[in-house]
Amino acid sequence: xxxxxxxxxxLTALDAVGPYEVLRSVPxxxxxxxxxxxxxxxxxxxxxxxVADHSIDEADAPDVVLVPGGxxxxxxxxxxxxxxxxxxxxxxxRWTTSVCTGSLVLGAAGLLEGKRATSHWLQxxxxxxxxxxxxxERVVIDGKVITSAGVSSGIDMALQxxxxxxxxxxxxxxxxxxxxxxxxPFDAGSPDKAPEQTVEMVRAVAATREQxx
Amino acid sequence: xxxxxxxxxxLTALDAVGPYEVLRSVPxxxxxxxxxxxxxxxxxxxxxxxVADHSIDEADAPDVVLVPGGxxxxxxxxxxxxxxxxxxxxxxxRWTTSVCTGSLVLGAAGLLEGKRATSHWLQxxxxxxxxxxxxxERVVIDGKVITSAGVSSGIDMALQxxxxxxxxxxxxxxxxxxxxxxxxPFDAGSPDKAPEQTVEMVRAVAATREQxx
Numbered sequence: 542x543x544x545x546x547x548x549x550x551x552l553t554a555l556d557a558v559g560p561y562e563v564l565r566s567v568p569x570x571x572x573x574x575x576x577x578x579x580x581x582x583x584x585x586x587x588x589x590x591x592v593a594d595h596s597i598d599e600a601d602a603p604d605v606v607l608v609p610g611g612x613x614x615x616x617x618x619x620x621x622x623x624x625x626x627x628x629x630x631x632x633x634x635r636w637t638t639s640v641c642t643g644s645l646v647l648g649a650a651g652l653l654e655g656k657r658a659t660s661h662w663l664q665x666x667x668x669x670x671x672x673x674x675x676x677x678e679r680v681v682i683d684g685k686v687i688t689s690a691g692v693s694s695g696i697d698m699a700l701q702x703x704x705x706x707x708x709x710x711x712x713x714x715x716x717x718x719x720x721x722x723x724x725x726p727f728d729a730g731s732p733d734k735a736p737e738q739t740v741e742m743v744r745a746v747a748a749t750r751e752q753x754x
Numbered sequence: 755x756x757x758x759x760x761x762x763x764x765l766t767a768l769d770a771v772g773p774y775e776v777l778r779s780v781p782x783x784x785x786x787x788x789x790x791x792x793x794x795x796x797x798x799x800x801x802x803x804x805v806a807d808h809s810i811d812e813a814d815a816p817d818v819v820l821v822p823g824g825x826x827x828x829x830x831x832x833x834x835x836x837x838x839x840x841x842x843x844x845x846x847x848r849w850t851t852s853v854c855t856g857s858l859v860l861g862a863a864g865l866l867e868g869k870r871a872t873s874h875w876l877q878x879x880x881x882x883x884x885x886x887x888x889x890x891e892r893v894v895i896d897g898k899v900i901t902s903a904g905v906s907s908g909i910d911m912a913l914q915x916x917x918x919x920x921x922x923x924x925x926x927x928x929x930x931x932x933x934x935x936x937x938x939p940f941d942a943g944s945p946d947k948a949p950e951q952t953v954e955m956v957r958a959v960a961a962t963r964e965q966x967x
Contacts, residue, residue: 555775555932558802562768562905565799568959572801581794581805586778588785589771592794592803641933662933679937691933692775693909700939713942713952718959719768720854720875720904722943723936724892726913729926730935739926746781746931 542570542706545603545630547623547643548593549576551613554584555692556640557591560607563699566715567707575600577623585611597626605702606630609695610641610661612750618649627652636702637686640695644688648673656683661691662732663747677733693730696721755783755919758816758843760836760856761806762789764826767797768905769853770804773820776912779928780920788813790836798824810839818915819843822908823854823874825963831862840865849915850899853908857901861886869896874904875945876960890946906943909934 544564546557557574565572576582576593583590606627608614617623627650631637639647644660647653648671658673659665659681668675680689680698689698700721704712729735735743757777759770770787778785789795789806796803819840821827830836840863844850852860857873860866861884871886872878872894881888893902893911902911913934917925942948948956 553775554771558767558771561799561802562766565801572799574802581803586774586785588778588807589774589787590794590805590807592805594801594803679935690935691931693932693934693936696906697937697939704939709940710952710955713940713948714955714959716938716940716942717945717948717952717956718904719906720943721906721936721938722892722903722947723906723934723938724910725929725934725936726910726917727922727926727929729929730933732930734935735926735930739923739930742923742927743930746927 542567542605543603544570544572544605544607545575545600546572546607546609547576547597548574548582548591548609549613549617550582551585551611552582552609553611553641553692554589554591556609556611556643556695557607559693560640560695560699562719563696563703563715564605566718567703567711573600585613597623601630602633603630604634605636605638606634608639608643608646610639610643614642614646617646624650635685635706638698638702639688640698641691644668645671647686647688652686656686657681658683658686658688659690660688663744755780755818756816757783757785757818757820758788758813759785759820759822760789760810761787761795761804761822762826762830763795764798764824765795765822766824766854766905767802767804769822769824769856769908770820772906773853773908773912775932776909776916776928777818779931780916780924786813798826810836814843815846816843817847818849818851819847821852821856821859823852823856827855827859830859837863848898848919851911851915852901853911854904857881858884860899860901865899869899870894871896871899871901872903873901876957
């Protein structure tokens with residue numbers, strides 16, 4: 542199984558690295574980080590860069606494509622080279638997937654038309670602009686398209702993908718190898734569960750960021 | 755708050771990127787990736803490199819130091835330059851932390867003597883070699899030393915650290931911002947919970963890797 546993870550300037554690192562760590566743990570599966578041009582891509586915080594070893598031109602037939610999100614995904618919504626590549630590889634993929642606002646990029650490529658899909662909770666409603674039906678679930682599978690919610694959800698999504706492709710035993714082995722037995726210290730990981738003032742605080746911080754030039 | 759995350763050839767990416775994503779989300783906190791020499795460090799799968807912007811010489815007084823694990827942490831156990839740096843920065847840190855087999859590196863630096871600590875479940879007993887008391891908990895806090903279990907546990911560890919330093923409201927805000935509401939598809943993330951044959955399978959794969967030159 543060949544997996545292409547698209548990265549770009551301003552991505553959110555965990556969106557990509559969470560599912561990478563799951564998918565690369567399956568014996569025989571090969572993950573490649575691809576970008577418009579090969580090289581180091583600075584993540585949204587500015588503190589870390591991830592290296593894409595390949596340009597998208599070198600990844601024309603992945604079995605799985607994965608688009609992470611982050612503020613840097615916004616310019617991709619109008620990047621015809623990236624959108625053309627996504628449309629082209631989607632014709633041959635077994636799974637076309639996204640984490641966080643990566644789903645908006647799939648939408649901009651026309652790949653979510655009429656499909657149930659999810660995104661980061663702050664951006665969920667924007668899926669309607671692309672003809673998708675926003676769905677408040679952590680992992681949404683509609684046909685061969687799998688979208689997942691904000692940032693950390695890609696780990697859960699990738700485990701589901703492994704279970705479907707390689708079987709539940711392999712998926713459980715990967716889960717154990719990465720010791721994924723989560724113990725979040727609070728029950729505040731979704732807007733339905735977090736205190737209302739926390740939801741408003743995160744909304745306010747995000748709105749401030751949106752207003753930056 | 756200044757945070758230094760040590761990276762190196764052959765690290766496990768999620769060990770570092772999970773807690774990074776939490777810590778970098780706290781307003782005013784600054785994360786730096788540091789290494790023996792600045793530059794790109796290839797992770798254990800070979801498919802990804804993370805860039806360290808700074809050498810350890812440029813990070814002589816972090817408030818928090820974090821050591822991830824992975825096969826590449828093994829040479830660090832005898833790397834006196836790294837161990838000296840850890841001993842030196844530990845004198846001034848508020849928190850000295852590790853994920854996965856990063857705890858063995860803290861141990862080799864002499865920082866776990868007489869302390870309760872954890873590591874990846876496959877390597878947990880090795881902590882005794884460094885005078886530590888192996889503890890099967892996901893996050894172990896003993897004084898200012900926080901060790902966490904395998905790979906994905908760094909997310910939980912970092913949220914606990916944020917709660918202690920910046921308060922529970924901030925930690926809940928970060929958890930919501932990264933939508934950390936985990937839904938693992940199986941209850942197989944620890945050796946106590948996974949089916950016995952899964953535990954044996956992961957042990958066998960790890961043993962094969964150990965035997966490689």
